[in-house]
Amino acid sequence: MRENFAKPGNALKRAKEFIEVGKKEQALACLNDVINSKKHRTWTKVHQEIIFMHIQLCVETRNNNQCKEGLHQYKKICQQVNINSLDASIRHYLALAEDKANQARQESRDIVSALECEDLEQDVQTYEGLLLSTVTDDSTQERTDRVTLLPWVKFLWEAYRTVLDMLRNNAKVETLYQETAQRAFKFCVEYGRRNEFRRLCDNLRNHMNQVIKQQGSQYGINLNVEQSMQMHIETRLIQVDCAIKMELWQEAFKAVEDIHGLTTMSRKPPKPQLMANFYQTLALVLWKAGNYLFHACAHHRLYILSREQKKTLTSEENERLATNVLLSTLAIPLTTQRNLTERPYEADDEKSRRLATILGCINVPTRSSLLKDLNKLNVLQVVSVELQNLYRYMELDFQPLCLCGEISKLFKILKSENDLELDRYIPQLEIIAIMKQMKQISQVYQTVRFSRLVNLIPFADQHRLEKIIVEAARHDLEVKIDHSTKSYIFGSNVSFYSSEKDDILSGPVIQSMPSDVIRSQLLIIYGALRKASFMITPERKEKENARLEQLVQKYKRNRIKQHASILKRKDNIERRKEAIEKLHEQRVRGLVNVKSL
Template sequence: MQSFQKPENALKRADELLSVGQQDAALKILHGAIGHRRFRSQGWDSVQETIMIRHVQLCVDENKLRLARDGLHQYRIISQHANIQSLGKVIAELRSRAEQKLTQAKESAAGASASPKSADAPVLPGQGLGDLDSVADSPEDLLLSTLQIEVRSAEARGIHQALRSVWDVYKMVLDLLRTTPKLERVYHETARKAFLFCKENQRPQEFKRLCDVLRSHFALILKNRHKEDYESLMRPDLHLETRMQQLVVASELELWRECYATAEDLYSLGLHDYFLKALRTGQDLFHNSREKLMRWLAIYYEKLSRVTWVAENYLFHALAWIKLLLHVKGFKKNASQEDLQAMASVAVLAVLSIPISGAEKKPGDDAVTMGEGMNYGSLEQQKKLTMLLGHSTLPSREGLKAVLFTKDLVSLADENCQQLLSLIESEFTPLKLCSLCQPLLDAVSANPLLEPYVYPLKRVIFHKLIFQLSRVYATLSIKHFTTHICTASFLPWSHAEKLFVALVQEQQASSSSFGSASANSNANLSIRLDYASSAILFETPDAAAANTLRHQLCNLAKQIDKAVHMICPGQSMEERMDRRRFLQELPARLEAETRRMAERTRATHSRRLEKQEEQQKMEEERRRKEAEQRRVEEKQERERREEATRRREERRMQQEKIKQRSETAAQMLEEIKKLGTKASSNILIKGKQLGDINIDDVLQGNVDYDDLEKAQMMQLNQERIARLRQRRQNFRRVCHFIRACREEELPLLIRWQEEQLARDTQILLDMQNRHEEEHKAAFEAALEEKQIFEVVKEDKEKWVAEKIAVRQKDFEQQAQEQRERLLHVLRQAKIQRARARKEEHLKKLKIEVERKRMEEEQKKYLEQLEKKRQEEEAKAKRLAEQAEKQRQRELEIEEKQRQLDLEASAALRSAPRAAPASPQKVEGSISPASSVPPSAGDSWRKGDRTETARRRVPAQSQGRGEQDEGFERWREGKVNSGNGNEEEKTRPRFRVAAAALSEHLSAGKEGRDEIQNGDAQKPEDDGFTTVSRNRRK
């Protein structure tokens, strides 16, 4: 097969082949291009979409849908991330092509069946054909085809092939798109088209398979619904619409079991829940959700009514019709009165058709209410049907009748239906019931919609008649019954006999199902047909017979005793006395027997308990052994599985290696074969020609990729040189040919030019002459017309002048009115502008006044701030000056103290070491005791004396007046500034000064205490006291 590096070339080649009728070759080329690695690697583009559309068309035409499946899978991988809608377009083309082929086959078959030759055996499209899913003919079919004449015509075979192609296309598309996001609409459209296909061609088996496929796909979506890509696949509107189509088609194909299963699917999808949610919230769950859900729910009820009618479940058939009627009445605003009347009539007759399975039911009889309609399924099935119809409790005949009256549905029904309801449910007329109902039934049977309910109604009327007759008569002749009560026109005697038997069987079943108490409470009916006397016997059991089941042992004992006396009438007196004695001793014996039975019971119970304990121990031991054996077996099985898994993994790895080597070898061999095209088979690769290379050479390593590349480059060079040579030859050939053509063409062109000039000149002269003639004729016609209109010229001018005068007057009047109106508008506009300017001026004045007021307030506020700031700065300046003066005083005191210390130290050095015992105090000098030189341990005194003196001075300044008190108040936060911002700005500086002064004060106090508590005696009038005294002065 030819390979193309570009998809465009493959498409062009396929079109060329199609133009000459080679469809098979074109399909192979397109399929090869789709499977090429370049087709997958280059990404999506429009050329690929065109190739796929052409490919699926050819696959359908050639009946090669397997190739179409492979191509669609390849194209899905390419387009699912780039343009998934392109895949939907290709699938739509595939469907339409297959459906078009089926339509053509049907038209050809219809044309053939209309011909005289095929009139005896007309072709019925889609009917009587084989299974569409059969892969091939069975051996039996092949054998029969060789032994008998072909029955089907060529048209029938063509239709069968077309049907099979369409069916395969639908299955292929559904399988491809079952888990493809963003194409869920195409998936559901395909499913609905498949439903229509099954309906139009009457394919029930294929429809069943299609329903199973859709259920399996939905189960797969539910299994993976937690994934993000699967959220779009759970759209309720698409699933509900598809299932509704499935329900409709199933009912039209009369596949009632499938119709019931589809109704269950719709309920599980939440049809009722979505409808109730749309009504409560009032918002669209999806596009036009309210209208769609109302329509779908009506169809749902209607199809369920048909299913229950076919199943002869009249109870739920009536419930479905009541639900449908209430739904249409409540939500379809444009429903006509005729439709409501027809539906109400059907609902009333459906309720009346529910069989009466016993005697007249009491409204509060729960057991009988649950028993109604139970002949059609178990209790679970009844509950499921109730759930599907959206009913809260199990329905009953009396309950449905109550709904008819409470919802006012009876008044909507036909008059005949209302009369039937009153006769059957309210009247007690056993002798005239059939005769009164017969005309009403005849009127009902005339309506095609109500005609199916006639026989069920007759059966219910007959049961009602029998119940009423059993209350009045004990015996009734058959002749009187058939001639006066239930005539043959109402119900033949043969049908009446069957209904008698069915009624008795229902009574027996009801008695066995609900027990004797229930049967007695409803007055069980016992009917017997006596053909010997030709009578109907209504037997009503008495109280003793009614309790036969409860007292049958007592009755049996009495009858046996009577039989014994009848058999042995001569019983002796002794035996009677013995019996009497036995009966007298019986109570004492009963007590002893009771005790003995109790002891025996206890012994039996103890033995049973012991046996149970022993069995329990044995069971526990057995379970323990089984568990141990199971653990051993599980361990052995686990080891065996692990060993088997290891061996399988080794074999798989080995097979993968072999497979990889084989694939690589096959790929290399394919490349080699590609090189062997055209005239390059004489290329040598390692001493071997290209045509002689096989897969063994590649597997053995005799040929590798380097050899392939060299051979390919050699071949490309040879081809390029050959193309260049061919182009040069073509160029020279074309040049010579064109030069010769031009030399021969030149005299011909000159002659053609002259002839063309002559022809154009003649044409121009002819046109000019014709124009002059036409112009002259038009001028003469205009002159004639002018002479004709000259007669009325004066009258015309006079009339025009009158009209112009009238219109001029009107115009002047309208112009004056317009001017006045415009002047009024201008005045109003000027007034409005003046008012606007005035308002604008007042607004500006107000804004200006407000602005000036705000500026003045702001100016005052800023002046106050400035004043407060200046006061704060002056206050801070005063405090700074005081601090500076304090610092100067401290420096002076420190300097004086230092001088005093130096003088004292000099005096100490000059004084003798031995000091007198009682030193004298001299003013202005230092005590001799303090002049003792420091020892080695008192070395601190020399360095700390200056610091001690420094601390003395601040301590003496604590008694200052207003400055110290103001400073303390400021330090404690009692001084408040008028401006908060300025206070925040100046507060750090005051805090620093306060901290320094506090430190000096505390240091001075400590120094003073140290000097006062020291060992040395301080002179009375030293320098410190003199300075302090001077400060106080």
């Protein structure tokens, strides 16, 4: 039965009396009467004591609905008078809920430990455990958690949801809202709640949409304030980190898009440290997603940002960043679409444009463009000698018989130096090295036996090698696998798609494949023989370079005189044209006069 208290203090005393005799439900009812009463809407210090006791009783009785209703009513009482009281009440509520969940988890562990160690002389497996193991796959710990821990985990999750829904789009408690969201993310990671994490991300996204729609309301959040925008971005960064820990890569990418949307809305550019964390996180997400092109692009953006903004960048940090840039760029797959049917779908193009926009790129990057940027950024001058040699072997040298062998030696050296950054790139770099060596071998040989090729590539067996070659054949490499003779046959067929190729695999070549020699055969043969001649007699190349240098110097000496003679010749041609036109007009006039006579 409801009671009408003249003063809030009377209800507080009555509630304490009920608690002393163990009647928590009656005590909670007394406090609810005061909080919901319209007569007691003027905030006093007694109200804060009442709400603290109300929260305490709700947590002990695990009554989340009454706690939610009480906090909403208390928000109306103190929002305009003392918002700090609401802040303290909510923090008290979350702290009690978290403590109860931690106590329940410890209690569950203690129960399992006691069951397993009840008698040291008996078998550890009890009869109850043996019977349960025949009907379920759950362990003793899982069954105990379901009974002891799960109710408090549900209560804590509802507490987070209640607080977030109550504080959304309220500038006065914005800091508490962001802290609660961050604590909720950590709760999902700690207890492994993947579904709740997805719901939490959706709720925060809906709250942000409401903030955007309700700009200018009385207590609404103003995103034009730098501090508000900064807090929202920091919360999303924690969201991405938690999604990565839980391996929810789709949610991580959605959070990255949210961060990009917030940065574009902000009037002031975000802090460099914030953007550095953003690029690092985005690079990891893209690597896990298998998007090696934009993973490398993210490392490029991070390197540029670090060099521009961090004036005290040490040589070790610079080398580490440059190493990531070089390795990620070399690890980009050698993809080439040979015809219109193999080009990516429009959805993939749209996704690439979105990623390019997120990374601040005007156009969608390519492997060749990022390789050119390595020279512009002087990355090769910063990395170690071994990585410089790796770049030279993979992008510059033509070594069809020892490319993978030299790269394998470099990998062993770098592994001995405990280069952790290289470990994750090694499998991808090996695939690219195999494809490049196969491309170079196809320039020299027409047929190679399986055993010979396996010896040339030390880090791949025949099965892995055959899988990579089949994949390469879908793009630019012209090869057939002949199991009857146990050999690979290169360039045996003229490709129908040669004229429609968008690009070729990067790397040095000495001659074209049969599909590329349909036109200009003599020029191609001349180029191949010239390269071979230079490889056999390097001094000839030096002489030709010297002769070219002489021609360049001669041109520089005579270019002014030649330019003047060209201009003079142009004037003479113009004058001759004018004279011919006048003569032609005179002849026409003469013929007209003769006909008139």
